[in-house]
Amino acid sequence: MNVKLHTPKSMKAGSGMTSAKQFLLSLIATTVSIVLTFGTAAIIDNHKKKAARKEMVMMVISDFDKTIGMIQKADTALREAKQLELELVTHPERYDSINYTLAPLMAWIYDEFPATVERIFSTSIETFNTIGNVNFVNEASSFYMARSLYKAEVQDRLKENLVKEPILQSIQSLMNVNFPNYVYENWVFLEDMKGIRDRCAKMMKVDEQELSQFAKRQHHESKSPAIEALSIEMLEELDSCNTVLEQAK
Numbered sequence: 001m002n003v004k005l006h007t008p009k010s011m012k013a014g015s016g017m018t019s020a021k022q023f024l025l026s027l028i029a030t031t032v033s034i035v036l037t038f039g040t041a042a043i044i045d046n047h048k049k050k051a052a053r054k055e056m057v058m059m060v061i062s063d064f065d066k067t068i069g070m071i072q073k074a075d076t077a078l079r080e081a082k083q084l085e086l087e088l089v090t091h092p093e094r095y096d097s098i099n100y101t102l103a104p105l106m107a108w109i110y111d112e113f114p115a116t117v118e119r120i121f122s123t124s125i126e127t128f129n130t131i132g133n134v135n136f137v138n139e140a141s142s143f144y145m146a147r148s149l150y151k152a153e154v155q156d157r158l159k160e161n162l163v164k165e166p167i168l169q170s171i172q173s174l175m176n177v178n179f180p181n182y183v184y185e186n187w188v189f190l191e192d193m194k195g196i197r198d199r200c201a202k203m204m205k206v207d208e209q210e211l212s213q214f215a216k217r218q219h220h221e222s223k224s225p226a227i228e229a230l231s232i233e234m235l236e237e238l239d240s241c242n243t244v245l246e247q248a249k
Contacts, residue, residue, distance in 0.1 A: 056130050057204045058214045060140055063117035064197040065215065067147055070111055071190045074154070077105040078186050082179040088171055095171050102167060102174070109155050109162075118144050136203055143196045150189045158182055 084102050088095055121140060131137060158177075165173040201208070 053130050053132060057136070057200075057206060058211055059117055059218075060121060061197060061201055061204075061206055061211060062215045062218060063114060064143055064193070064200070065211075067113055067143075068190065068193055068197060070108070070113065071150065071186065071193065073111075074108045075183070075186050075190055077108055078179060078183045081105050082183050085174055085177070085179045088174060092171050099167065099174070106158070106162060109159050113147055113151065118147075133204065136200055139196050139200050139203070143193055143200075146189060146193055146196070150193075154182065154186055154189065
């Protein structure tokens, strides 16, 4: 008696192996897809964070440079005022010709430091999260503290001094201002702030050429087309007036 045994399809040779391979390939494909999706998203997110950090650092250091430029301007004016003051000590007869030269040199004391970046830096917790470097944040905070102290100890104090001592009225009033002392104080603040700026730039590996381009771009964007057009119009009018005056001579 011949009995034929039928093997179930699921048990046929190779069928189980094929199913296992298909399942494994499907699992691998799904895993790779998930990894690529989340991995790509993570890479993009990390790139955005780096770009935001770079932009914020550039903005802060560019703000430092504006402040340093203003204090360097003050340094030049104060040194010139000091020389005029010393000249009048030995040549008081020159007072009438020199005193009117001295007053315009003090125009810088009415300049205001730009406060927008400092406000963003000091009040937004997102700034700290974006930069992600505690040492940089501490150094930048020190810079803004020094700037505030500079305004109080140099700018505002000199304003008060010049009101109390009307330098256009007498040599003695001019001597009471003591410009050499202001020159020294201004220099100390300037060197301190330049040191902080350089440490911050080195710490965050700032490219000076990129920073220069960033500052130029900011300066260009700050001028509206209407203001630029008006500026050109005013310059053309100035040239026209000067031409008429020259011809009249």
